[in-house]
Amino acid sequence: MRPSFHPRLVNGPFEDPGLFIPFLYEKRALLFDLGDIHNLSTRDILKISHVFVTHTHVDHFIGFDRLIRLLLGREKTLNLYGPEGFIKNVEGKLSGYAWNLVANYQNRFVINVSEVDKNTITTKQYRCKDGFISKPNRSSKAFYKILLQEPSFTVSAIILDHRIPSLGVKITERFHVNINRESVLSMGLEIGPWLNAFKLALFNNQDPESLFKIHGGPENNVLADYKLGELAERIAIISPGQKMAYIVDSVYREPSINEVIRFVSGVDHLYVEAAFLDEHRDIAQEKYHLTARQAGTIAARARVKQFTLFHFSPRYTGQGHLLEAEAKKAYDAAISSADNEAHLYFK
């Protein structure tokens, strides 16, 4: 299966945290956390439509300036999400610059900023044309873990305990549509943007009996039309969707950690911080961070298929392998003890 999302960490594990998630066949991407983003090309940054900032410690938010700088003067809507207090933090950033020249810009650049607390998601809009002034209008709705819902995927969040609120974030694809390229070509059709429209029709639950028009060529003419259901049967392979979670900056403490484990349960790929070694677990606890051992335990208890560690404390520079080894050991131990328990139970 060719995955729809191709996540990659923006930086090395000792540098600022951030996960860049480009979409297959689309000039679009999501970003989890907004630390230093100089490792992303301008081309990649321009693809970003939504950024989910876990919290506004400087290593998670310093990339804001670069992002805004590159988007100025472009036709773009940027959506930012963060925890309680995020709107004030964004306004603080925006009010740090003089914007007297932007009123002349022809393009419409708009920033929607949403912050969540336990029960509510509140959104405000800032327009480049208005010098990003803060207007009183804001909209609020109930927050049930969902930050963003689109036909093909959902981004959800939980609030982690980092002495301040920090967001744990997850992306869940509804189902996955894989295109059988040979079938497309054998039907005399080309591989092109119409495949995205075709997938969208499936995600929008369009009537399988409805006629789907295939556009293409230099003039984007209608090249052919098929019943949607019939076309799906010939060229689409439907499978379970991808699930990825991103957990940074959280203390490991019962019972809140159980909620984290439930949230990331069964994901294909977990990106999880491992700031400290177990020998420094007191420091981790004091600073509300995870140790590598705790990260491995979470991954095992949640039965994730794969996990990647990052956000290492600089005190371990050159010793990343120790963090990796500790997490793997904890993962293997927790998996085998859970398996033993299951054996006893089913005897």
Ligand SMILES: [Zn+2]
């Ligand atoms: Zn932090």
Ligand SMILES: [Zn+2]
């Ligand atoms: Zn951090």
